[in-house]
Amino acid sequence: MLSALDGSFVPMPQVIDMAIMLACALEPLKAWRYAIAAVVGSTAGVMAVYGIARGGRIATKRGGKRMAWAEEFLQRRGALALFISALMPPPFPFKVVILAAGFLKVPARSMLIGVGLGRTVRFGAEATLAALYGRTIIAIVKERAGLASLVLASMILIIAIAYYAWQKKTFAEG
Numbered sequence: 001m002l003s004a005l006d007g008s009f010v011p012m013p014q015v016i017d018m019a020i021m022l023a024c025a026l027e028p029l030k031a032w033r034y035a036i037a038a039v040v041g042s043t044a045g046v047m048a049v050y051g052i053a054r055g056g057r058i059a060t061k062r063g064g065k066r067m068a069w070a071e072e073f074l075q076r077r078g079a080l081a082l083f084i085s086a087l088m089p090p091p092f093p094f095k096v097v098i099l100a101a102g103f104l105k106v107p108a109r110s111m112l113i114g115v116g117l118g119r120t121v122r123f124g125a126e127a128t129l130a131a132l133y134g135r136t137i138i139a140i141v142k143e144r145a146g147l148a149s150l151v152l153a154s155m156i157l158i159i160a161i162a163y164y165a166w167q168k169k170t171f172a173e174g
Helices: 002-007 015-026 028-054 064-077 079-087 094-103 108-143 145-173
Strands: none
Touching (some): 002 028
16 A cells, blocks of 8 residues: 555655565565565556556646656657666656656556566565565664664765766756
8 A cells, every 4th residue: 555655646755665675574474475565556556647647748747857858768768768767766756757658658558567577676676685684684783773874874875965966967968
């Protein structure tokens, strides 16, 4: 249910990823169930956004440079663009790509295949890694909470800087 909301218009950056990893770390034997539920829910939410966007450009008029970039990206790369976009974690503008795909009337079958496969790879990898290494990671974090917080903050800072550089480069080219 959460993944369907996240896939639709209710943004919950990384909530689903964290929920999958925590659930799989605590119950490794059910990892595949959690991954499948996240894929189905997320894909259903994405298809709802796509369906609304197919109705017209109303939802995409305020997209500006991001929408122009997404439209050009989809026209050049098609289903591969949807697959790659579905793999990307936040803050990648995934919803913008989905809105553009709806507006451009990308076939629903391509949407289902691209997004479904991308989400399967992403959530499947998260579930597998969490099932295999989750308990160890939880124990290390509990043991070294201060160091873990510093590492996490550093990773967030590095990702933010990389995202900023990517945005600057992407929009400078457009």
